[in-house]
Amino acid sequence: MRPIxxxxxxxxxxxxxxxxxxxxxxxxxxxxxxxxxxxxxxRIGPLDDSAIPEYFQSTAAGIAVSVTSEASxxxxxxxxxxxxxxxxxxxxxxxxxAGNGYASPGLGIKTTLRGVEDMWQADDVRLLSASPRDxxxxxxxxxxxICDKCPKRYQVA
Numbered sequence: 001m002r003p004i005x006x007x008x009x010x011x012x013x014x015x016x017x018x019x020x021x022x023x024x025x026x027x028x029x030x031x032x033x034x035x036x037x038x039x040x041x042x043r044i045g046p047l048d049d050s051a052i053p054e055y056f057q058s059t060a061a062g063i064a065v066s067v068t069s070e071a072s073x074x075x076x077x078x079x080x081x082x083x084x085x086x087x088x089x090x091x092x093x094x095x096x097x098a099g100n101g102y103a104s105p106g107l108g109i110k111t112t113l114r115g116v117e118d119m120w121q122a123d124d125v126r127l128l129s130a131s132p133r134d135x136x137x138x139x140x141x142x143x144x145x146i147c148d149k150c151p152k153r154y155q156v157a
Contacts, residue, residue, distance in 0.1 A: 001060050003150060003157035004092060008053035012040050012061055019064045020143075034068055037061040050091035051098070059088045082121075089114035096156075107156055120146075 005013060015033040022030070044058045066081045093112045096102055102109055111119075120142075127138045 001056075001063075001088065003153040004056055005060050006154070007157040008056040010053075010057040010060065012037055012057070016060060016064045019068055034065055037065050041065075050087075051095055055091060056088065059084060059091075063088070085117065086114060089117045101156075109156065113156070 002013070002017075005016070010016070015036050018030065018033050019037075038061075041058050041061050044054045047055050047058060049055060063081055063084050066077060066084065069077060089112075093114055096109075096113065101107060102112075124138075124142060127142070128135055131138055
């Protein structure tokens, strides 16, 4: 998501980056970052158009806040997070289709952006299931793999 958020001019990238780092490493999140993201979402308000930068900014902030929540029903919160992530990528795909981005030979995209996310998530589940005791190690490896793909992701964004 980060390359799209950079292109969308998200003002709270530092807070989102911090939440990704501490949640993935088993550290408690900081209330300041969550409060900043909640304030930003409130400033943006309700949106009807998923093709504007604020939609991506608000959705990503909402996902980051959800990841930090102490939900009593973890399964329900996980479903909500997955749904919001899917909506984010579906909106990106809508923009790609509208701009004929999938036909661009320079991008070399073979599937939808949501399809890519679905494959990454399936790999995450597979790897975490195979090494449940090393979830922090799996997280570090997966984050590194995502970072390796960032130049291409910025090009697509």
